[in-house]
Amino acid sequence: MIGYLDGAYLWVKAAHVVFVIFWMAGLFMLPRYLVHHQEGLSIPGEPERWIKREALLRRMILTPSLVIVWVLGLALALNLGLLDGQPGLGWLHAKLALVIALSGYHGWAVGYARKLAAGRPTLSPRTLRLVNEVPALAVILIVVLAEVKPF
Ligand code: HEM
Numbered sequence: 001m002i003g004y005l006d007g008a009y010l011w012v013k014a015a016h017v018v019f020v021i022f023w024m025a026g027l028f029m030l031p032r033y034l035v036h037h038q039e040g041l042s043i044p045g046e047p048e049r050w051i052k053r054e055a056l057l058r059r060m061i062l063t064p065s066l067v068i069v070w071v072l073g074l075a076l077a078l079n080l081g082l083l084d085g086q087p088g089l090g091w092l093h094a095k096l097a098l099v100i101a102l103s104g105y106h107g108w109a110v111g112y113a114r115k116l117a118a119g120r121p122t123l124s125p126r127t128l129r130l131v132n133e134v135p136a137l138a139v140i141l142i143v144v145l146a147e148v149k150p151f
Contacts, residue, residue, distance in 0.1 A: 002081040009079055016072040023065035024139055027102070030057055030109045031132040037116045038128060047119070054113045066106060073099070090151040095142055102138045 005012055033054050040046030074082075077092055115122060123131070144150070 001078045002084055002086065003079060005075065005079040009076070012072055012075055012079075016069065016076060019065045019068040019072065022061055023069050024135065026057055026061040026065060027106060027109070027135040030054065030062065030113070031128075031135070033057065034109065034112055034116065035125070035128055035132065037113070038121050038123075038125060041116070041119060041121065047116070051113075051117045054117075058110060058113075062106065062110075066103065070099075070103075088149075091145045091149040094151075095145040098138055098142050098145070102135065102142070105134050105138070 033050060037047065037050035037054065040050060077096075080086060080089060080092065082089060082092060112123070
C-alpha cells in the first residue's frame with residue numbers, strides 16, 4: 001500500500017496533527033478535572049458539576065479525537081509501508097507503542113472519572129497530581145519520534 005495516498009498525503013497529515021492537538025487538549029484537561037472532582041467530593045453540588053463537565057469533554061472532544069487520530073495515523077502509516085516491511089520505520093514502531101500506552105492512559109482516566117462519579121476515589125491527591133504529568137511526557141517523546149525520526 002506504499003504511496004497509495006499520493007497527493008492527499010500532506011492533507012491527511014495536516015488533519016492528523018489537527019486532531020492530535022484536540023486529543024491532547026482533552027487529555028490535559030480531563031486529569032485536571034479529576035483532581036478538582038476528587039477535591040470537591042464532600043462539597044454539596046460539586047460532584048454533579050464535575051460529572052457533567054467530564055461527560056461533555058469525553059463526548060465532544062476526547063472520544064471523537066481519539067478515533068480520528070487513530071484512523072488518520074494508521075492511514076499515514078500504511079502509506080509509509082508499515083505492513084509492507086518497509087525499512088527505516090523503527091521510529092514509527094516506537095511511536096505506535098507510546099500511542100497505545102497513551103490510549104490506555106485515556107481509558108484509565110475515563111475509568112477513574114467513573115470511580116469518582118460513584119464516590120470511590122482510589123488514589124491519593126498527590127498521586128493523582130503526579131499521574132497528571134503522563135500525557136506531557138508522552139507528547140514530548142511521540143513528537144520527537146515523529147519529527148526527528150531518530151531510528
Ligand atoms: C494513534 C496512532 C498514530 C499513528 C498510527 C500515527 C502515525 C503517524 C504517521 C505515519 C505520520 C507521518 C510521518 C511522516 O510523514 O513523516 C504521523 C505524523 C505525525 N504525528 Fe502521528 N500517529 C499517531 C498518533 C499521534 C500522536 C498521539 C501524536 C502526538 C502526540 C502524533 C504526532 C504526529 C506529528 C507531530 C506528526 C507530523 C510529523 C511531520 O511533521 O512530518 N501522532 N503520524
